[in-house]
Amino acid sequence: MKRLLPLLFATLLPLAHAGDFKLGSSDVPADGKLAEKQVYIGYGCNGGNQSPALQWSGVPAGAKSLALVLHDPDAPVSGGWYHWTLYDVPPATTALPANAGNSTGSKLPKGAKQGRTSFGGNSFGGACPPIGHGVHHYNFTLYALKVATLPLAEDTPPAEAEAQIKAASLGSSSFTATYQR
Secondary structure (H helix, E strand, O other): OOOHHHHHHHHHHHHHHHHHOEEEOOOOOOOOEOOHHHEOEEOOEEOOOOOOOEEEEOOOOOOOEEEEEEEEOOOOOOOOEEEEEEEEEOOOOOEEOOOOOOOOOOOOOOOOEEOOOOOOOOOOOOEOOOOOOOOEEEEEEEEEEOOOOOOOOOOOOHHHHHHHHHHOEEEEEEEEEEEOO
C-alpha cells in the first residue's frame, strides 16, 4: 500500500489542476452571442469573418503545444460544422488577437498552423447557420497537447484533425457562444 500511494497521488495530481485551465474571450462572452464581425462572408451571410480575440491561462504542466477547435454541433450535416482548427501553437502562448484566423495567418504565433474547415479553406470561417434553423452553439475548445507538432496535412478533414488532437490531449477548456439567423 505504501508503494501504491505515491503512484496514485502522482496519477491524480494533474487532474487536480485540470480545473485551472481556462479559455475565454474579450470579444465573445461565454454563453453570449457572436457579433456580426464573427459572421461568415458568403452563403448569404455578410459578416466580418473575423475570429474573436481569445485568452487562456492555467495550461496543464507538460503541454508541448496547444490546439483550438471551433465546432457547431447544430449544423444540419453529419458531424456538425467545423469553423476553425488551429494546432502546433507554442505552449507559452496565452492569447490570440482578434482576426488571428485570417487567411494569411499573419497574426498567429510562429509555428502555428490552421487546418481545414468545413468551408474547405484553412482559415477561420465565421458563423452562418441556415435562416430559420434556430440557435446554433459554437463550441470553442482549447486543448493542451503532449506533442509539439501534429502530423496533419493541409487537407486533413477537420473531424480527423480533431480526433488526432483529442488523442494527444492532456486537458482542455471550452466555452460556447451562440448565433442564429
